[in-house]
Amino acid sequence: MxxxxxxxxxxxxxxxxxxxxxxxxxxxxxxxxxxxxxxxxxxxxxxxxxxxxxxxxxxxxxxxxxxxxxxxxxxxxxxxxxxxxxxxxxxxxxxxxxHFALRAARSYLFVAGGIGITPLLPMVSAAGSAAADWRLHYFGRRLATMPFRDRLGPHGDRVLLHPAEQGGRPDAAFLLDGLDDRTLIYACGPARLMQALEAGVAAHGCRDRFFTELFTAPEDETPREKGAFTVRLERSGTEFEVPAGRSALSVLTEAGFDLLKDCEEGICGSCETRVLSGEVDHRDHILTPQERAANDCMMLCVSRAAGDRLVLDL
Ligand code: FES
Missing domain, CATH: 2.40.30.10 (Translation factors)
Structure with a gap:
């Protein structure tokens, strides 16, 4: 709740x-x-x-x-x-x-696009405090639209600004060339920038060191069946049918449960709920493969039961 x-x-x-x-x-x-x-x-x-x-x-x-x-x-x-x-x-x-935690590392590449700079600001501070090596590439349309440049100023040439009005365009190859195999890559920004980076890290074989926070859900997904299933709410002792084509979030909200939600696309994590039993068909864009395998939580807005029943900690 x-x-x-x-x-x-x-x-x-x-x-x-x-x-x-x-x-x-x-x-x-x-x-x-x-x-x-x-x-x-x-x-x-x-x-x-x-x-x-x-x-x-x-x-x-x-x-x-x-x-x-x-x-x-x-x-x-x-x-x-x-x-x-x-x-x-x-x-x-x-x-x-x-859902975008900074893992310990000796070096980081940070990439921000526009308002995507926000989660990276405390990250660059933490990297500096940990004496890690780091660079931040910060893209935007115009300098005037790029917030927090004043906070980044003291970091000197660790921060590279790329306003499009001065020819700055995301180029994943340019950002990733020469990266050593211990550097972790953290990125946040609009879909076009994230897609360019996603393709770049795949080509460089460093997908496992790439961490992102998305603004919008990817569009090119293979449609998957949205069959019906049952959710049992353990704490309230009730059960609900989630029909094909509807989400557990919408069914429970309609039934009067006050559940956190925002994106309803599986990218924000607001509706994350503990799963007590039943296998989840994860359809979010947040959980890591390890977190999915743990099968102890789900995003109610998009994920469904792999079988016919889930028991939730609600
Ligand atoms: S409401 Fe955003 S992940 Fe479910």
Whole structure:
């Protein structure tokens, strides 16, 4: 079930064209929850639905920080943040949770596109604190649309800016050439950049060292059958049929369960739920092969039962 806490908006700052950062502190005066680089929170926006944003501050500071890109073609959540949120407002916040954790390594290649810089900001700080070698390639349309350049300035020539207005285009071969076999690659950005990198790491044989956070689900998926199955909710002692073509998330939400959700495409992790028994047919874009094999959680918005029944910790 959703577990949320109230936070107060302490500050708002325009970080670049159409990018607003939001500083949040707990409304109850308690401590800021522990989080690590790559984590995100869910915030409840004006229409009562949730949106997911990466934490872009520094772990251990006395506030949570996110940055929101205004997306005119979006579902309205970013416009609400930009147009309605004011200092002193109280937000319902879920998390932090982390599906993009920074693994320990001696060197890193970070690649960001636009607002995809947000989860990478605390990562470059952590890499620096761990005395790891690292480089960040940061792509954007124009310098004015690329937030947090001021925070990256002190890192000097470890950070390379590639605004398209100055000819900067994603070129995976250029980024990956000469990479040693211990370097981990972390990337976040729009689909075109991620697809170029995905192809590049496959060609370089380093897919197992490539970690991404997606904004949108890949389009070129092979359609798979969406057969019916049963979910038993162990804590509430109830059972529901999930018909072919519908998700467990939609069935349970319709039945009145207050479940966290955002993307409904298997890319944000908001609806992750513990599985107590039954085999899962994982269809998300978040879990690693090892996490899938563990068969102890699933994304209710896209994943289904491999058999005819799942028991969930709900
Ligand atoms: S709602 Fe985003 S993964 Fe399910």
């Amino acid at each position: 959703s577990s949320k806490r109230e936070f107060v908006v302490r500050g708002l700052r325009l970080e670049a064209d159409a990018v607003l950062s939001v500083e949040l502190t707990p409304a109850d005066g308690g401590g800021v929850p522990h989080w690590e680089p790559g984590s995100h929170i869910d915030i409840v926006v004006g229409d009562g639905t949730s949106r997911q944003y990466s934490l872009c501050g520094e772990p251990g500071e006395g506030a949570l920080r996110i940055a929101v890109l205004r997306e005119p073609a979006g579902r309205g959540g970013s416009a609400w943040v930009h147009d309605q949120l004011r200092p002193g407002a109280v937000l319902s916040v879920g998390g932090p949770r982390n």
